[in-house]
Amino acid sequence: MTARPANTHQARLLRLLRDGGPNSRAQLGDLVELSRSKLAVEVDRLLETGLIVADGLAASRGGRRSHNIRLAPGLRFLGIDIGATSVDVAVTNAELEVLGHLNHPMDVREGPVAVFEQALSMAAKLRATGIAEGFDGAGIGVPGPVRFPEGVPVAPPIMPGWDGFPVREALSQDLGCPVMVDNDVNLMAMGEQHAGVARSVGDFLCVKIGTGIGCGIVVGGQVYRGTTGSAGDIGHIQVDPGGRPCACGNQGCLEAHFGGAALARDAEEAARAGRSPELSDRLTAAGRLSAADVAAAAAAGDTTALELIRAGGNRVGQVIAGLVSFFNPGLVVIGGGVTGLGHTLLASIRTQVYRQSLPLATGNLPIVLGELGQTAGVTGGARLISDHLFSPA
Numbered sequence: 001m002t003a004r005p006a007n008t009h010q011a012r013l014l015r016l017l018r019d020g021g022p023n024s025r026a027q028l029g030d031l032v033e034l035s036r037s038k039l040a041v042e043v044d045r046l047l048e049t050g051l052i053v054a055d056g057l058a059a060s061r062g063g064r065r066s067h068n069i070r071l072a073p074g075l076r077f078l079g080i081d082i083g084a085t086s087v088d089v090a091v092t093n094a095e096l097e098v099l100g101h102l103n104h105p106m107d108v109r110e111g112p113v114a115v116f117e118q119a120l121s122m123a124a125k126l127r128a129t130g131i132a133e134g135f136d137g138a139g140i141g142v143p144g145p146v147r148f149p150e151g152v153p154v155a156p157p158i159m160p161g162w163d164g165f166p167v168r169e170a171l172s173q174d175l176g177c178p179v180m181v182d183n184d185v186n187l188m189a190m191g192e193q194h195a196g197v198a199r200s201v202g203d204f205l206c207v208k209i210g211t212g213i214g215c216g217i218v219v220g221g222q223v224y225r226g227t228t229g230s231a232g233d234i235g236h237i238q239v240d241p242g243g244r245p246c247a248c249g250n251q252g253c254l255e256a257h258f259g260g261a262a263l264a265r266d267a268e269e270a271a272r273a274g275r276s277p278e279l280s281d282r283l284t285a286a287g288r289l290s291a292a293d294v295a296a297a298a299a300a301g302d303t304t305a306l307e308l309i310r311a312g313g314n315r316v317g318q319v320i321a322g323l324v325s326f327f328n329p330g331l332v333v334i335g336g337g338v339t340g341l342g343h344t345l346l347a348s349i350r351t352q353v354y355r356q357s358l359p360l361a362t363g364n365l366p367i368v369l370g371e372l373g374q375t376a377g378v379t380g381g382a383r384l385i386s387d388h389l390f391s392p393a
Helices: 008-020 025-032 036-049 112-131 167-175 184-195 260-272 277-286 291-299 303-327 337-341 343-356 375-389
Strands: 052-057 067-071 077-082 086-092 098-105 137-142 179-183 204-209 213-219 332-335 367-369
Touching: 008 025, 008 036, 008 052, 008 067, 008 375, 025 036, 025 067, 036 052, 077 112, 077 184, 077 375, 086 112, 086 375, 098 112, 098 375, 112 167, 137 167, 137 184, 137 375, 167 179, 179 184, 179 375, 184 204, 184 213, 184 332, 184 375, 204 303, 204 337, 213 303, 260 277, 260 291, 260 303, 260 337, 277 291, 277 303, 291 303, 291 337, 303 343, 332 343, 337 343, 343 367
Parallel strands: 077 137, 137 179, 204 332, 332 367
Antiparallel strands: 052 067, 077 086, 086 098, 204 213
């Protein structure tokens, strides 16, 4: 993709076609509030770039029938969502529909070279299926703070070897296309905003509970990243002044007390102490425990597993309650791998938020699980790069 919109009107038209699919000239004219002649000029210029194509006649609105237009069907975006323990890669079309998706276990601590070799291999496999000849752009999420304009991770606590790595520059050279990089939870928020549970909400929080915990903040339909890109790093809000040491170097952080890694640690302690026969059996069989083991034990009625989930949900709810009181969002979305713990976790979070925040903030506040699961981050990655490419050059 070499062409870019020449002005804000063209950018608006491209984003409307991305988010709403094919549409008629007449309806687009209503949405962008352009005169018929001005709209015709901008559409014709976009047709010349190849970014959009004609798509048949629209339904009649009386009088002469308008023509439908759509984004070029050959446009392809790549979404790469790097988590602490896995990599997701997907190819989307211009409307951000996922055409192919792969997931592979991968420890982010193996470093950027190994992780991106795996991601590029997965992208090549997707290309080999025939769904993409090449990529017009790529959006990448990493589980740590990112200096957004440069696409560079900065001192990420759970990512040794990644500090200052030029992700955007390196991947752009390897893929041969423009690349944008952001924190993984911001991409999850963008994915849920585009095609998930937050489609109709302008101001919301998206909390990702995986190995660690982070929060995407969407204000007026736009991700808020803060001055340096570290907004939403709620996993390092202190919840217990004398609590457990955290990977960031502080004590008592939320992430040190809950999240996939902390939950597995606490479950193993409970199993070794003989407090849970179910978890003890699983630890003996596998040699280690994960959040999935805790979820399975809870589903089997294990009281210790249920207590661990409720205690963690209370901690998360305590932090979210503060965010709700401060930000007054219209929705809170809970996503990430630990959401496999399901409604026991969600109920604990809701109880704390509704108990601690004022009624004015919580009276009409849904707190829900995300809809997209593993595809939220990769959809958000495609959304990120398309936002960039569908902006005036």
